Amino acid sequence: MSDEREQISTEALDGSPKWLDREYFEKVLRKARDDTNLSVQSVEVKLAFPKGVNYASVIYRVRVDFRTKDQSIFSRSYIVKAMPEEGFAKQKLSEYNCHETEMNVYQLIIPKLKQLMESIGDHSDLFPATLTIDRIKNIMVFEDLSSKGYIMADRFVGLGEVHTKLTLELMAKMHASSLKLVETNPTILEKYKNGIMTRGTDAFYPMFYSNFDALTEEISTWDQEWHYFANKLRKLRPHFIEQGLRVFDHQSDEDLRVLIHSDLWINNLLFKYDANGKPVDVVLLDFQFCCYSTPIVDLCYFFFTSTQDVIRQNCFDELVQYYYYHLANYVRKLNYAKKFPTLHEFQRQLLKKLFFAVYSSFVALPVAINEDTADADIEALLGNDERAWRFRKTMMGNKRYQKIIKYLLPIFDRKGLLDKLDSY
Structure with a gap:
């Protein structure tokens, strides 16, 4: 893949967590897919919904490009759900x-x-099926049902x-x-x-x-x-x-x-x-x-x-x-x-x-x-x-x-x- 595709796109105006990156999803997907050789090439994080749709959590839609052990390349979307990190909420x-x-x-x-x-x-x-319940990061990662x-x-x-x-x-x-x-x-x-x-x-x-x-x-x-x-x-x-x-x-x-x-x-x-x-x-x-x-x-x-x-x-x-x-x-x-x-x-x-x-x-x-x-x-x-x-x-x-x-x-x-x- 090109250098451009390998960039981690978590920067964004949405203020997404910096750790929600290639390394994190590599760990999650290796376990979920039982593939220790899986390699994540890029991660793009965006807010999943506009205002007025969800009130009690912060929800991201994450596009992940990855390569599996047989060298197949996939692009998949996942939903990451987190609690508000600060303040009144x-x-x-x-x-x-x-x-x-x-x-x-x-x-x-x-x-x-x-x-x-x-x-x-x-x-x-x-x-929805869960990829991981991460009690350390206090998030849940789900399949993105829009793909279905x-x-x-x-x-x-x-x-x-x-x-x-x-x-x-x-x-x-x-x-x-x-x-x-x-x-x-x-x-x-x-x-x-x-x-x-x-x-x-x-x-x-x-x-x-x-x-x-x-x-x-x-x-x-x-x-x-x-x-x-x-x-x-x-x-x-x-x-x-x-x-x-x-x-x-x-x-x-x-x-x-x-x-x-x-x-x-x-x-x-x-x-x-x-x-x-x-x-x-x-x-x-x-x-x-x-x-x-x-x-x-x-x-x-x-x-x-x-x-x-x-x-x-x-x-x-x-x-x-x-x-x-x-x-x-x-x-x-x-x-x-x-x-x-x-x-x-x-x-x-x-x-x-x-x-x-x-x-x-x-x-x-x-x-x-x-x-x-x-x-x-x-x-x-x-x-x-x-x-x-x-x-x-x-x-x-x-x-x-x-x-x-x-x-x-x-x-x-x-x-x-x-x-x-x-x-x-």
């Missing part, structure tokens, strides 16, 4: 221990879930019926295989306690309150007929976080308890399409907030943040049933021996935990469909300065978000979800 995310959680899930749990699904003949990708044709769907459009059903099937596989995993190893998931809402840290509480307050203020500027809802939200505010936390609490042994993603929205999914543009497969990413809790969290969070408006307005009951039937089918195939709820019993569990639809719509949805990314970063989400407040006003002023929330507020109110739910 690192402090808050460290309180969640989310990076260690994700490393543990990829290293210790996902291989077992894959093995269980393969035991019933399902060999689909489900999750996987791409991110448009978060501004939302997911249609086919995308949504593919995702619900994937969700059912993950949840069912985790049920079987716990049946054979009862304590394996007990340490995964910090979901997106958790009693383990209040690090994100400022974001929950700030988005809630920004929405309340926005509604107060609408026509008089909407002031009823602004007043409802003001009364709900003292109970908002506690009612969200109670969704994650395991209150009855009759309730399903599975490994949930807890941040399952459109940007944590990659889809593959056929020649006609129809989605045929989906892979789930980003397990930083994985925890052992109710599947209702993933159902509500996904449905209310990521589906198209027409589906959000008309298809919730239908798609809950669709998810349940797939979950029950995978549980049966996996020979799960413990009691499994009927659809009616599952619907009762859903009703108890449905407040998460409110959280998802008030806090997560405006972030998910925000179009103005000038201030879109975790500091703006969690901060209380002028830039943070401007970001929240921008999100709540989004006309599409306002249209959605105007449809949802009366529904939530009729279900009693805008009131204090019970005594505690």
Whole structure:
């Protein structure tokens, strides 16, 4: 190769780590490919996503040219995921221990879930393959699924019926295989306690309150007929976080308890399409907030943040049933021996935990469909300065978000979800 191709291109405006270089990838690839003679010729590092796509980590796309022991030359792309290295973001995310959680899930749990699904003949990708979990450098290196044709769907459009059903099937596989995993190893998931809402840290509480307050203020500027809802939200505010936390609490042994993603929205999914543009497969990413809790969290969070408006307005009951039937089918195939709820019993569990639809719509949805990314970063989400407040006003002023929330507020109110739910 020429001298030019052998240059290490880690310099870049992205501020990538200097050690993310030819020597590092040579070490990783030699082990991953079981080839001690593998030689990396060049490395090019770029940020994988623009602002507004990812908030809780730093993700690089790395192009590596290398030569194998038989002198074959390859050019491959990999994804490197790291925690923010300094500042406010690192402090808050460290309180969640989310990076260690994700490393543990990829290293210790996902291989077992894959093995269980393969035991019933399902060999689909489900999750990205890892090249290495590097606990010294505190990074993870994955295959770049774009090389297999996987791409991110448009978060501004939302997911249609086919995308949504593919995702619900994937969700059912993950949840069912985790049920079987716990049946054979009862304590394996007990340490995964910090979901997106958790009693383990209040690090994100400022974001929950700030988005809630920004929405309340926005509604107060609408026509008089909407002031009823602004007043409802003001009364709900003292109970908002506690009612969200109670969704994650395991209150009855009759309730399903599975490994949930807890941040399952459109940007944590990659889809593959056929020649006609129809989605045929989906892979789930980003397990930083994985925890052992109710599947209702993933159902509500996904449905209310990521589906198209027409589906959000008309298809919730239908798609809950669709998810349940797939979950029950995978549980049966996996020979799960413990009691499994009927659809009616599952619907009762859903009703108890449905407040998460409110959280998802008030806090997560405006972030998910925000179009103005000038201030879109975790500091703006969690901060209380002028830039943070401007970001929240921008999100709540989004006309599409306002249209959605105007449809949802009366529904939530009729279900009693805008009131204090019970005594505690």
